[in-house]
Amino acid sequence: xxxxxxxxxxxxxxxxxxxRNSEAIHNSASSPLxxxxxxxxxxxxxxxxxxxxxHVINGELTWRFPFFTALDSVGGGAVMLKEMLTVGVxxxxxxxxxxxxxxxxxxxxxxxxIQTNN
Numbered sequence: 001x002x003x004x005x006x007x008x009x010x011x012x013x014x015x016x017x018x019x020r021n022s023e024a025i026h027n028s029a030s031s032p033l034x035x036x037x038x039x040x041x042x043x044x045x046x047x048x049x050x051x052x053x054x055h056v057i058n059g060e061l062t063w064r065f066p067f068f069t070a071l072d073s074v075g076g077g078a079v080m081l082k083e084m085l086t087v088g089v090x091x092x093x094x095x096x097x098x099x100x101x102x103x104x105x106x107x108x109x110x111x112x113x114i115q116t117n118n
Contacts, residue, residue, distance in 0.1 A: 001060040001070050002080040004051035006088030007095065011044035032107030033100060040099045047095065 018037050024030055025037050055061040060069055070076035 001055060001068055002083050003087040003091060004048050004055065005084050007044050007051070007092045008048040010092050010096075011041065011048050014041045014044055032103045036099070036103035036106070039103070040096065043095060043099060044092075 014037065018025060018041055021034075021037075025034050027034075052061065061067060062069060066072065068076070068080060070079050
């Protein structure tokens, strides 16, 4: 019901980082992770929006206060926090690890292609 909160916060932080460091990110000499920050940002925003839509469709998220249906019951806040810690955090960590691996392997492949063509 609230697992999307963690990747959403990470998406916001990534967007702020990208906007503040746009020159360093677009520099071709920067690290592969920095160059691929926009990809991470898109993955996080896309996944967060998809999770929000899923939670709205399943009735776990509503358009009226308190928005999260779990908060209608006693102890719902603890349930939400537990879900953020046990589902949201691992989901964000796995997504970031897959992105980092993709960025590093992609840059290695790119450097091999450049060496082969020279």
